[in-house]
Each structure stands twice: as C-alpha cells, then as structure tokens.
Amino acid sequence: MAKENLDTSVALIVGVTGMVGLSLAEALKKPTTPGSPWRIYGMARRQLPAWFPSSLLDDFISADALDRKDTTKKLAPLASQVTHVFWVAIQVGETEEENITSNATMLTNVLQTLKSHPLSPLKHITLQTGTKHYLGPLFDPSLAGQLVHDHEPPFREDLPRLPYPNFYYALEDLVASYAPSVSYSVHRSSLIVGASTRSFYNILLSLSVYATICRYQGLPFRYPGNKFTWENFSDMSDANVLAEQHIWAATTDAAKNQAFNCTNGDVITWKSLWRVLCEIFGVEFVPFDENEKFDWVGFMKEKGKVWSEVVEKYGLVETKLEEVIPSLDSLPIVLSFGFQHVCSMNKSREFGFFGYANTLKSIPMWVQRLRAMKIIP
Structure with a gap:
C-alpha cells in the first residue's frame, strides 16, 4: 500500500498529555514508525505535567482550543508545516449537547487555523472516538434510564447511528466535511488502558x-x-495499540476516510x-x-x-x-452494563491492521508505567 512522502511528516497531536497522546508521541518518535522521520508538535490546554517526557516533542503548544483567538495565535505559525493531525482531545460537560458544542468548537478552531494557510500541507486527520458511538451518551444524567441499546455486540462499524445526541457523530461529520482535500480516519476505542493523569476517563x-x-x-x-x-x-483498548492504529491509518491509502474499531483483539x-x-x-x-x-x-x-x-x-x-x-x-x-461490551475487529484486520495486546498482560505493564511516572506508589 502506498505510503506518505517520508520527508514531509509533521504531526500535531491535540490532547498530547492524555493516555493516547503520550503513546502517539512515543510511537512517532521511533525511527521504525511508518512515515518516519516525524516532526512532532504536541498541544494541550495546560502545561506539560512533570511526568511527561518533553524530549518526545519537537515543540509543545499550550493553547485553549475553545478560544479561537488563542488557537489562531498559537497554531498559525505551524499551518505551513503540519501534514497530519492526531485528534485525541476531549472536553466533557454536564450534558451531551454541551459536549457537542465544546468538542466541535475545538476541532473547528484547530482545523480552520491550519487550513487558513494558502499552502497548507495538511493531508490527514485521525479522530479518536469510542464505543459510545454504539451505546449513546451513557454519562449524560438528563438521559439516565432513557437510552435503549438497540445494537447487539459485537459492535460493528457499519451499525446505524442511534437517535440520541452524540458528540462523536458531530466530530465524524466535521472531519468528513474536509474530504477529499484532506482525508480522515475514525478510531473507535473500547475502555482505554494507558498512563496519564490528564485523561478524563481513565x-x-x-x-x-x-x-x-x-x-x-x-x-x-x-x-x-x-x-x-x-x-x-468485555474488551479493552491498550493506548499503544490505539496509537499504532492511528499512525497506520494516517499512512495507509486504503484506510483513508474509514472508521475502525480498535480493541486489543481479545476479551476478558x-x-x-x-x-x-x-x-x-x-x-x-x-x-x-x-x-x-x-x-x-x-x-x-x-x-x-x-x-x-x-x-x-x-x-x-x-x-x-x-x-x-x-x-x-x-x-x-x-461496570454495571447489562450487555457484553465487545467490538468486532474484523474490518480493521480486513483492511490490514493487525495490532493487538494481551489485556491481562497489558494491565500490569501500564500499572508499572504509572509507578515509574510516580503517579501511584
């Protein structure tokens, strides 16, 4: 499968201090990673935490993506460089309608700033979502007890959208609106396992x-x-496997403009x-x-x-x-679902992605990382 030009790989990881953001920075830094060598810019609202190895990044941008002026000021100097956006950011409000407004605003501000440059080299956007795509807004208290889970597991990417507000749907539509000039991929994770103090759901x-x-x-x-x-x-998604799938989709022509589930490939x-x-x-x-x-x-x-x-x-x-x-x-x-929380990885494999992790071995590995980062004893 055709790969991107090796000389022009410039990544902007939005949400770099989260679980998948850290794994993406580590993966992109490796010389064996598809598209290498990568120039890596990381973006987050707050400054880098003490546990984040700044050496992974060529530069760090502290910017509030909800603020259009701040986003433009901080990202405009990069608009002539960034070839790939890895979107692993999230803003969580009280209701799903709030989530739609805030998350769509953030993504719009970043993409419009980058695309405002007349010679913008932006090629691809990867979008991190999750199984709420198949379940609805589980954590919206205003919808408590009203959600009907029409989809039976294992969840497949071609299942129809549910008739509930869902910021994942809004973001998918937003990145798709930039095609065909910019391609995209959507990465639907299960319960993510990784290391960070900056992920809202960990x-x-x-x-x-x-x-x-x-x-x-x-x-x-x-x-x-x-x-x-x-x-x-149930299944889970190792942050390293997620990062691997993001990069695979960003550098593989056949994976462009597709949505993929991303789990470890086993069940527990x-x-x-x-x-x-x-x-x-x-x-x-x-x-x-x-x-x-x-x-x-x-x-x-x-x-x-x-x-x-x-x-x-x-x-x-x-x-x-x-x-x-x-x-x-x-x-x-x-932990109180009344259904098996399991996704199908068939589509991902059929398209050529074979990343996996043994969940029961993944857990102790990540606990050790949390200990090495001095987040837990």
Whole structure:
C-alpha cells in the first residue's frame, strides 16, 4: 500500500498529555514508525505535567482550543508545516449537547487555523472516538434510564447511528466535511488502558488509586459493578495499540476516510481482571456478592485526605483525588452494563491492521508505567 512522502511528516497531536497522546508521541518518535522521520508538535490546554517526557516533542503548544483567538495565535505559525493531525482531545460537560458544542468548537478552531494557510500541507486527520458511538451518551444524567441499546455486540462499524445526541457523530461529520482535500480516519476505542493523569476517563488509574487506598487503610477491595459484568465478556483498548492504529491509518491509502474499531483483539471477564489487580496491588481477592450493595462513589468521595497522605508518604507527583479520578460516576456505570461490551475487529484486520495486546498482560505493564511516572506508589 502506498505510503506518505517520508520527508514531509509533521504531526500535531491535540490532547498530547492524555493516555493516547503520550503513546502517539512515543510511537512517532521511533525511527521504525511508518512515515518516519516525524516532526512532532504536541498541544494541550495546560502545561506539560512533570511526568511527561518533553524530549518526545519537537515543540509543545499550550493553547485553549475553545478560544479561537488563542488557537489562531498559537497554531498559525505551524499551518505551513503540519501534514497530519492526531485528534485525541476531549472536553466533557454536564450534558451531551454541551459536549457537542465544546468538542466541535475545538476541532473547528484547530482545523480552520491550519487550513487558513494558502499552502497548507495538511493531508490527514485521525479522530479518536469510542464505543459510545454504539451505546449513546451513557454519562449524560438528563438521559439516565432513557437510552435503549438497540445494537447487539459485537459492535460493528457499519451499525446505524442511534437517535440520541452524540458528540462523536458531530466530530465524524466535521472531519468528513474536509474530504477529499484532506482525508480522515475514525478510531473507535473500547475502555482505554494507558498512563496519564490528564485523561478524563481513565479506568485503570481509577482502579489503581482505589486499590492503593484499600491497601493503605487495610480495607477490602470490593468490585463496584454488577454480576453481569463480573461474569461476562468485555474488551479493552491498550493506548499503544490505539496509537499504532492511528499512525497506520494516517499512512495507509486504503484506510483513508474509514472508521475502525480498535480493541486489543481479545476479551476478558472482570472477575479474571480483578484477580490480576489484587495480585498487582497486594490486596485480598474478594468474590463478588450481589447481595452486598457497595456505594463506590460515596466511598471514594471521602478519601481525598487519604490520597493526599499517600502522595506525600511515597513522594508521588502531587495530585488531588479529583485530578486522578475526575469522573467518579463513570466507573460504576461501565461496570454495571447489562450487555457484553465487545467490538468486532474484523474490518480493521480486513483492511490490514493487525495490532493487538494481551489485556491481562497489558494491565500490569501500564500499572508499572504509572509507578515509574510516580503517579501511584
């Protein structure tokens, strides 16, 4: 399959400090990566955190993509250089309508700034979305109990859109509007596993902090979900596999203007994963008991001071509990599904992408990364 010109690969990673952003920067830095050598620009709203290796980037741009003037000021000097945009940013509001407005505004501001240059070399946009494409806006409290999951797993890319507001749909339509002059690819992840304190939804970090607190206080590490997810299949997306798929699609002609699921390619049960987490964090395995109600959100809301003690005792990167788990409500929702959260990877494989990860080996690897980054002890 035809590849891009090796001399003109200039990446702008928007959302570089998130889980997939970090993995993208690391992958693009490797000399064996398709399209190499890459010049790598990273963009995020806040400054780089202490754990992010700045040597991965040729330059870092701190800009608020919601602010058109700030975006134009910071990105206009790059508009004659950037050939590929890797969009792994997210803004989360109270409702899905807010999400549509804010995320579409950010993407519009970035793309219009880059395309405003008369000689813009922009070739491709990769767009990170997820399985809410098939499930609807799960975390919108105004729609609680109203969503009907019409699609049966395994979820396929050709399933029709659901009749609910969804910022993923808005962003897909937005990037498609730039074709054919700029190609695009959409990457629908499952539950992402990676290392960052700047990802709004980070299920592994949430569980790692929870397990750390349980061990620190000698409390039982109880499963905050339902019996169905405990016993039935789910899949996950390793951030490194996601980064690999983004780059593959950005540099492979046949993958242009397509949407692809991206999971590790295997399935796990939360029961099996819970055993792995117990071993990693040195806590006792507690079998799930559906007769025992456990208010995980209420439990964690009381642990802010405890987490601060842990951070100080172990000399960790200074974080508050609400920073490392910004969305307490999302974990119990994800662990209380009444369906198997599984996506088909057939289309991706048929198009030539064969990246994969062993989920039960991926988890301890990422926990080790979080420890090396001094985010958890």
